[in-house]
Amino acid sequence: MPESDANIRAVLRYYDRTESRLGYLYLLRGTKHFGWYEAGDSRWRFSPATRRMEHQLGRRLGLDAGSRVLDAGCGMGEVARTMAADFHLDVTGIDILDFNLDEARRRSEKSGLAGRTRFAECDYHDLSRFEDGLFDGAYTMETFVHAAEPERVLAEFHRVLRPGGRLVMFEYSRTPQERLEPAARAALDAVCELGAMPSWHRLNHGDLESLLDSASFKVESVEDVTARMLPMLRAFAVIGRVPYTIARLLGKTEKAVNAMSGVEMWKHQEAWRYNIYTAVKKA
Ligand SMILES: C[S@@+](CC[C@H](N)C(=O)[O-])C[C@H]1O[C@@H](n2cnc3c(N)ncnc32)[C@H](O)[C@@H]1O
Numbered sequence: 420m421p422e423s424d425a426n427i428r429a430v431l432r433y434y435d436r437t438e439s440r441l442g443y444l445y446l447l448r449g450t451k452h453f454g455w456y457e458a459g460d461s462r463w464r465f466s467p468a469t470r471r472m473e474h475q476l477g478r479r480l481g482l483d484a485g486s487r488v489l490d491a492g493c494g495m496g497e498v499a500r501t502m503a504a505d506f507h508l509d510v511t512g513i514d515i516l517d518f519n520l521d522e523a524r525r526r527s528e529k530s531g532l533a534g535r536t537r538f539a540e541c542d543y544h545d546l547s548r549f550e551d552g553l554f555d556g557a558y559t560m561e562t563f564v565h566a567a568e569p570e571r572v573l574a575e576f577h578r579v580l581r582p583g584g585r586l587v588m589f590e591y592s593r594t595p596q597e598r599l600e601p602a603a604r605a606a607l608d609a610v611c612e613l614g615a616m617p618s619w620h621r622l623n624h625g626d627l628e629s630l631l632d633s634a635s636f637k638v639e640s641v642e643d644v645t646a647r648m649l650p651m652l653r654a655f656a657v658i659g660r661v662p663y664t665i666a667r668l669l670g671k672t673e674k675a676v677n678a679m680s681g682v683e684m685w686k687h688q689e690a691w692r693y694n695i696y697t698a699v700k701k702a
Contacts, residue, residue: 423544426567427515429615433676434516438662442677446658449495449522452561452589453648453693462650472589472648473498476558477506479587479697485509486555489579491543491572492562496523496536503535508556511549513541543572552581559588564611564619569627573634582702586636591616592624592692603690606683613676619691627696636698645693655681 433439443451447465454468455475476498482488484507490499493512496519502508514520520538527536541548543559544566557576566572576586596604611620622630628638659678666675684691 423542423567423571426565426615426617427542430515430565433613433615434519436674436676438675438677443494448497449526450497451494452498454651455644455647456650457647460650462654465651465654468651469497470501473501473560474505475644475695476560476587476589477502477508479695480506480508480556480558480585482506482508482556482585487511487553489513489546489549489554489557489576491557491559491576492565493519493523493538495519496527496538498558498560499523499536499538500527500530500532503532504530508535510536511554512536512538513543513546514538515540515542543575544568546575546579549579551578552584554579554584555581556585556587558586559590561589561591563588563590563627564616566618569618569622569630570634573630573636577634577636577700580700582700584700586631586696586698586700588627588696588698590627590694590696591619592622592627592694593619594690595623599687599690603687606687607690609672610676610680610683613673614680624692627694631696631698635701637701639697639699640695641697642695643692644695645688645691648693649688652681652685656685 450469455471456468486508488508488510490510490512493499493514496512499510499512502510517540520540523538527533557580628641631638659681662675663678663682666672672679
Protein backbone atom coordinates (compact mmCIF):
# COMPACT_ATOMS: atom_id res chain seq x y z
CA MET A 420 0.00 0.00 0.00
CA PRO A 421 1.51 3.41 -0.96
CA GLU A 422 2.46 5.58 1.99
CA SER A 423 0.02 8.27 0.88
CA ASP A 424 -2.99 5.86 0.95
CA ALA A 425 -2.45 5.08 4.64
CA ASN A 426 -1.95 8.78 5.28
CA ILE A 427 -5.16 9.72 3.49
CA ARG A 428 -7.11 7.30 5.67
CA ALA A 429 -5.54 8.93 8.74
CA VAL A 430 -6.48 12.42 7.48
CA LEU A 431 -10.06 11.27 6.83
CA ARG A 432 -10.26 9.81 10.32
CA TYR A 433 -8.98 13.03 11.89
CA TYR A 434 -11.47 15.34 10.11
CA ASP A 435 -14.40 12.94 10.47
CA ARG A 436 -14.21 12.93 14.29
CA THR A 437 -17.07 14.61 16.14
CA GLU A 438 -14.68 17.07 17.80
CA SER A 439 -13.28 18.16 14.41
CA ARG A 440 -16.65 18.46 12.69
CA LEU A 441 -18.28 20.42 15.52
CA GLY A 442 -15.24 22.52 16.33
CA TYR A 443 -14.63 23.75 12.81
CA LEU A 444 -18.33 24.30 12.16
CA TYR A 445 -19.32 26.11 15.34
CA LEU A 446 -16.11 27.90 16.31
CA LEU A 447 -14.90 28.82 12.82
CA ARG A 448 -18.08 28.48 10.71
CA GLY A 449 -16.39 25.98 8.43
CA THR A 450 -13.10 27.79 7.95
CA LYS A 451 -10.12 25.65 8.96
CA HIS A 452 -7.18 27.96 9.38
CA PHE A 453 -5.78 30.47 11.86
CA GLY A 454 -6.52 34.18 11.87
CA TRP A 455 -4.27 37.22 11.46
CA TYR A 456 -4.23 39.60 14.46
CA GLU A 457 -2.89 43.12 14.81
CA ALA A 458 -2.27 44.76 18.20
CA GLY A 459 -5.60 45.51 19.89
CA ASP A 460 -7.69 42.93 17.96
CA SER A 461 -9.88 40.78 20.21
CA ARG A 462 -8.65 37.18 20.17
CA TRP A 463 -12.28 36.00 20.29
CA ARG A 464 -13.34 37.59 17.00
CA PHE A 465 -12.42 34.62 14.83
CA SER A 466 -14.18 35.38 11.54
CA PRO A 467 -12.65 38.83 10.87
CA ALA A 468 -9.24 37.37 11.78
CA THR A 469 -9.54 34.42 9.40
CA ARG A 470 -10.65 36.77 6.59
CA ARG A 471 -7.62 38.97 7.30
CA MET A 472 -5.35 35.93 6.97
CA GLU A 473 -6.97 35.15 3.61
CA HIS A 474 -6.29 38.71 2.49
CA GLN A 475 -2.62 38.15 3.30
CA LEU A 476 -2.79 35.24 0.86
CA GLY A 477 -4.51 37.23 -1.90
CA ARG A 478 -1.90 39.98 -1.66
CA ARG A 479 1.00 37.56 -1.89
CA LEU A 480 -0.53 35.74 -4.87
CA GLY A 481 -0.65 39.17 -6.55
CA LEU A 482 -2.44 37.83 -9.63
CA ASP A 483 -4.59 39.66 -12.19
CA ALA A 484 -8.37 39.34 -12.14
CA GLY A 485 -9.50 36.16 -13.89
CA SER A 486 -6.24 34.28 -13.18
CA ARG A 487 -6.63 30.54 -12.66
CA VAL A 488 -5.66 29.33 -9.20
CA LEU A 489 -5.47 25.92 -7.52
CA ASP A 490 -6.57 25.73 -3.85
CA ALA A 491 -4.89 22.51 -2.67
CA GLY A 492 -6.83 21.24 0.36
CA CYS A 493 -9.77 23.63 0.10
CA GLY A 494 -11.94 22.30 2.95
CA MET A 495 -15.36 23.97 2.74
CA GLY A 496 -14.05 26.53 0.23
CA GLU A 497 -14.03 29.57 2.52
CA VAL A 498 -10.58 30.65 1.30
CA ALA A 499 -11.52 29.96 -2.33
CA ARG A 500 -14.58 32.21 -2.04
CA THR A 501 -12.55 35.06 -0.55
CA MET A 502 -10.05 34.73 -3.43
CA ALA A 503 -12.93 34.79 -5.93
CA ALA A 504 -14.97 37.57 -4.32
CA ASP A 505 -12.24 39.96 -3.14
CA PHE A 506 -9.40 39.22 -5.60
CA HIS A 507 -11.52 38.23 -8.65
CA LEU A 508 -9.63 34.97 -9.15
CA ASP A 509 -10.97 31.83 -10.81
CA VAL A 510 -10.43 29.10 -8.22
CA THR A 511 -10.36 25.31 -8.46
CA GLY A 512 -10.48 23.79 -4.99
CA ILE A 513 -9.49 20.18 -4.38
CA ASP A 514 -9.82 18.10 -1.24
CA ILE A 515 -10.17 14.47 -0.18
CA LEU A 516 -13.17 15.05 2.12
CA ASP A 517 -16.38 14.57 0.14
CA PHE A 518 -18.54 16.05 2.93
CA ASN A 519 -16.48 19.27 2.81
CA LEU A 520 -16.68 19.45 -0.98
CA ASP A 521 -20.49 19.07 -0.93
CA GLU A 522 -20.69 21.92 1.56
CA ALA A 523 -18.20 24.00 -0.47
CA ARG A 524 -20.39 23.69 -3.59
CA ARG A 525 -23.54 24.52 -1.61
CA ARG A 526 -21.99 27.63 -0.06
CA SER A 527 -20.58 28.85 -3.40
CA GLU A 528 -24.00 28.39 -5.02
CA LYS A 529 -25.67 30.30 -2.18
CA SER A 530 -23.21 33.19 -2.33
CA GLY A 531 -23.40 33.54 -6.11
CA LEU A 532 -19.77 32.46 -6.58
CA ALA A 533 -20.36 29.09 -8.26
CA GLY A 534 -19.17 30.55 -11.59
CA ARG A 535 -15.75 31.46 -10.16
CA THR A 536 -15.18 28.57 -7.73
CA ARG A 537 -15.35 24.87 -8.56
CA PHE A 538 -14.50 21.89 -6.37
CA ALA A 539 -13.24 18.38 -7.07
CA GLU A 540 -12.37 15.34 -4.99
CA CYS A 541 -8.65 14.92 -5.60
CA ASP A 542 -5.48 14.07 -3.65
CA TYR A 543 -2.78 16.72 -4.14
CA HIS A 544 -0.18 13.94 -4.50
CA ASP A 545 -1.71 13.14 -7.90
CA LEU A 546 -2.97 16.06 -9.98
CA SER A 547 -3.07 14.07 -13.25
CA ARG A 548 -6.61 15.31 -13.95
CA PHE A 549 -5.06 18.79 -14.55
CA GLU A 550 -2.95 19.50 -17.63
CA ASP A 551 0.60 20.91 -17.50
CA GLY A 552 0.81 24.69 -17.00
CA LEU A 553 -2.94 25.10 -16.43
CA PHE A 554 -2.75 27.39 -13.39
CA ASP A 555 -1.34 30.91 -12.89
CA GLY A 556 -1.13 30.33 -9.15
CA ALA A 557 -1.57 27.72 -6.43
CA TYR A 558 -1.78 27.85 -2.66
CA THR A 559 -2.03 25.73 0.45
CA MET A 560 -3.66 27.07 3.60
CA GLU A 561 -2.59 24.75 6.45
CA THR A 562 -2.87 21.64 4.28
CA PHE A 563 0.64 20.66 3.16
CA VAL A 564 1.44 19.52 6.73
CA HIS A 565 -0.77 16.49 5.94
CA ALA A 566 1.35 15.39 2.94
CA ALA A 567 2.89 11.92 3.19
CA GLU A 568 5.26 12.64 0.29
CA PRO A 569 5.94 16.39 0.20
CA GLU A 570 8.42 16.16 -2.69
CA ARG A 571 5.77 14.48 -4.86
CA VAL A 572 3.20 17.18 -4.02
CA LEU A 573 5.61 20.00 -4.92
CA ALA A 574 6.49 18.25 -8.20
CA GLU A 575 2.78 18.17 -9.05
CA PHE A 576 2.33 21.86 -8.12
CA HIS A 577 5.29 22.66 -10.36
CA ARG A 578 3.85 20.69 -13.27
CA VAL A 579 0.36 22.26 -13.18
CA LEU A 580 1.68 25.84 -12.85
CA ARG A 581 2.68 27.87 -15.90
CA PRO A 582 6.29 29.17 -15.98
CA GLY A 583 6.33 32.18 -13.67
CA GLY A 584 3.26 30.83 -11.85
CA ARG A 585 3.04 31.73 -8.18
CA LEU A 586 2.87 29.38 -5.19
CA VAL A 587 1.95 30.65 -1.72
CA MET A 588 1.91 28.31 1.29
CA PHE A 589 0.72 29.02 4.85
CA GLU A 590 2.36 26.19 6.75
CA TYR A 591 4.03 25.14 10.01
CA SER A 592 7.64 24.13 10.48
CA ARG A 593 9.22 22.50 13.51
CA THR A 594 12.25 22.92 15.73
CA PRO A 595 14.70 20.03 15.20
CA GLN A 596 14.01 17.10 17.50
CA GLU A 597 17.40 17.29 19.22
CA ARG A 598 16.88 20.92 20.24
CA LEU A 599 13.63 20.18 22.13
CA GLU A 600 13.12 19.19 25.74
CA PRO A 601 11.40 15.77 26.09
CA ALA A 602 8.00 17.30 27.03
CA ALA A 603 7.94 19.59 23.96
CA ARG A 604 9.09 16.76 21.71
CA ALA A 605 6.38 14.42 23.05
CA ALA A 606 3.72 17.13 22.60
CA LEU A 607 4.67 17.79 18.98
CA ASP A 608 4.90 14.05 18.26
CA ALA A 609 1.37 13.56 19.61
CA VAL A 610 -0.12 16.52 17.71
CA CYS A 611 1.44 15.39 14.41
CA GLU A 612 0.56 11.73 14.92
CA LEU A 613 -3.08 12.21 16.02
CA GLY A 614 -3.63 15.09 13.56
CA ALA A 615 -2.20 13.06 10.64
CA MET A 616 0.50 15.63 9.83
CA PRO A 617 3.66 13.74 8.77
CA SER A 618 5.13 16.71 6.91
CA TRP A 619 4.93 18.97 9.94
CA HIS A 620 6.64 16.23 11.94
CA ARG A 621 9.36 15.91 9.32
CA LEU A 622 10.04 19.46 8.12
CA ASN A 623 12.41 21.46 10.33
CA HIS A 624 12.64 25.24 10.01
CA GLY A 625 14.30 25.89 6.64
CA ASP A 626 13.51 22.50 5.09
CA LEU A 627 10.51 23.54 2.98
CA GLU A 628 12.62 26.29 1.40
CA SER A 629 15.15 23.61 0.32
CA LEU A 630 12.40 21.35 -1.02
CA LEU A 631 10.95 24.25 -3.03
CA ASP A 632 14.36 25.01 -4.45
CA SER A 633 14.89 21.34 -5.38
CA ALA A 634 11.47 21.32 -7.07
CA SER A 635 12.58 24.24 -9.32
CA PHE A 636 10.79 27.04 -7.51
CA LYS A 637 12.49 30.35 -6.79
CA VAL A 638 11.67 31.22 -3.16
CA GLU A 639 10.78 34.92 -3.00
CA SER A 640 10.15 35.17 0.73
CA VAL A 641 9.66 33.17 3.91
CA GLU A 642 7.94 35.03 6.74
CA ASP A 643 7.59 33.76 10.28
CA VAL A 644 4.14 35.14 11.18
CA THR A 645 3.61 33.10 14.37
CA ALA A 646 3.03 36.26 16.41
CA ARG A 647 0.09 37.20 14.16
CA MET A 648 -1.87 33.98 14.85
CA LEU A 649 -0.96 33.43 18.51
CA PRO A 650 -4.02 35.27 19.92
CA MET A 651 -6.30 32.69 18.28
CA LEU A 652 -4.18 29.81 19.56
CA ARG A 653 -4.44 31.35 23.04
CA ALA A 654 -8.24 31.32 22.69
CA PHE A 655 -8.16 27.66 21.59
CA ALA A 656 -5.91 26.80 24.56
CA VAL A 657 -8.48 28.36 26.92
CA ILE A 658 -11.42 26.57 25.24
CA GLY A 659 -9.53 23.26 25.09
CA ARG A 660 -8.27 23.09 28.67
CA VAL A 661 -11.29 21.37 30.25
CA PRO A 662 -12.08 18.87 27.45
CA TYR A 663 -8.39 17.95 27.16
CA THR A 664 -8.09 17.41 30.92
CA ILE A 665 -11.19 15.20 30.97
CA ALA A 666 -10.05 13.23 27.90
CA ARG A 667 -6.65 12.65 29.53
CA LEU A 668 -8.21 11.50 32.79
CA LEU A 669 -10.35 9.02 30.85
CA GLY A 670 -7.36 7.86 28.78
CA LYS A 671 -9.12 9.07 25.59
CA THR A 672 -6.83 11.81 24.29
CA GLU A 673 -7.54 10.67 20.73
CA LYS A 674 -11.12 11.96 21.15
CA ALA A 675 -9.90 15.50 21.91
CA VAL A 676 -7.08 16.05 19.41
CA ASN A 677 -7.93 19.69 18.69
CA ALA A 678 -8.27 20.50 22.39
CA MET A 679 -4.92 18.83 23.01
CA SER A 680 -3.29 20.69 20.11
CA GLY A 681 -4.53 24.07 21.35
CA VAL A 682 -3.26 23.48 24.89
CA GLU A 683 0.06 21.81 24.03
CA MET A 684 1.06 24.08 21.13
CA TRP A 685 0.36 27.14 23.27
CA LYS A 686 2.47 25.64 26.04
CA HIS A 687 5.35 24.59 23.76
CA GLN A 688 5.75 27.54 21.43
CA GLU A 689 9.45 26.80 21.17
CA ALA A 690 8.62 23.66 19.16
CA TRP A 691 7.13 25.22 16.02
CA ARG A 692 6.56 28.26 13.78
CA TYR A 693 3.79 29.39 11.47
CA ASN A 694 5.18 30.66 8.14
CA ILE A 695 4.14 32.12 4.81
CA TYR A 696 6.23 30.86 1.87
CA THR A 697 6.01 32.72 -1.44
CA ALA A 698 7.64 31.12 -4.48
CA VAL A 699 7.62 31.31 -8.27
CA LYS A 700 7.94 28.49 -10.79
CA LYS A 701 11.23 28.89 -12.62
CA ALA A 702 10.87 29.15 -16.39
C1 LIG B 1 -6.70 22.51 8.11
S1 LIG B 1 -7.72 22.08 6.75
C2 LIG B 1 -7.66 23.59 5.79
C3 LIG B 1 -8.83 23.73 4.84
C4 LIG B 1 -8.85 25.04 4.07
N1 LIG B 1 -7.61 25.30 3.40
C5 LIG B 1 -9.14 26.18 5.03
O1 LIG B 1 -8.19 26.92 5.34
O2 LIG B 1 -10.29 26.32 5.45
C6 LIG B 1 -6.69 20.97 5.80
C7 LIG B 1 -7.41 20.41 4.58
O3 LIG B 1 -6.44 19.71 3.76
C8 LIG B 1 -7.10 18.60 3.21
N2 LIG B 1 -6.12 17.60 2.76
C9 LIG B 1 -5.32 16.84 3.55
N3 LIG B 1 -4.60 16.00 2.79
C10 LIG B 1 -4.95 16.24 1.50
C11 LIG B 1 -4.55 15.66 0.26
N4 LIG B 1 -3.68 14.65 0.20
N5 LIG B 1 -5.10 16.15 -0.88
C12 LIG B 1 -6.02 17.15 -0.83
N6 LIG B 1 -6.45 17.72 0.33
C13 LIG B 1 -5.92 17.27 1.48
C14 LIG B 1 -7.97 18.12 4.35
O4 LIG B 1 -8.97 17.23 3.91
C15 LIG B 1 -8.50 19.43 4.92
O5 LIG B 1 -9.72 19.81 4.34
